[in-house]
Amino acid sequence: MVRIQLDKIKTYAKNNHVPIMQDSGIEYILEYIKNNNVKKILEIGSAIGYSAIRFASINNDIEVTTIERDNNMYKEAVKNIKDNNLEDRINIIHGDALETNIDGKYDLIFIDAAKSQYIKFFEKYKINLDKNGVIITDNLSFHGLVEDDSKTHNRNTLQLVKKIRKYIEFLKSNEEFDTEFLKIGDGISISKFKNNTCNNL
Secondary structure, three states: OHHHHHHHHHHHHHHOOOOOOOHHHHHHHHHHHHHOOOOEEEEEOOOOOHHHHHHHOOOOOOEEEEEEOOHHHHHHHHHHHHHOOOOOOEEEEEOOOOOOOOOOOEEEEEEOOOHHHHHHHHHHHHHHEEEEEEEEEOOOOOOOOOOOHHHOOOHHHHHHHHHHHHHHHHHHOOOOEEEEEEOOOOOEEEEEEOOOOOOOO
């Protein structure tokens, strides 16, 4: 049932040019969730609900809170969550993540929204991270452009690449967190509070 619905979501994403996580990237996160007993997840950037549904589908103990500001994306995500019978474990919030206040602590915070705001998202929501939790960020390679921006001459894209590089430097120099960078999917980072004991894969 879930696999059929996920195939429909992936087809919709492809046909409507909606960016969703690459298979290798999301599979890595799913394994991380399983291996580290992650139960509460906060996602910044729902899009059409694909990753939230994948996370919640691992087992019935997982709860996901996800935030999406785009109205059309939000509506499609609500529909997909309902189609997969996950309304009781996925709480989707329609709003700007920079203006939304979230209570409680989370085992995993997943940042996959406006790349130009990654530093602000990280700084805002780190207070919601459990002491042994992780912040995972996607799209740090941005189709290989972060490593080699000569592949594009689009001004807006180049500006975005510069902001992703700035975020990477922010993570590398962060005094509160240790970050591992993985060349999986479109490039992900895993940030943990310094000296935490959470197991990696």
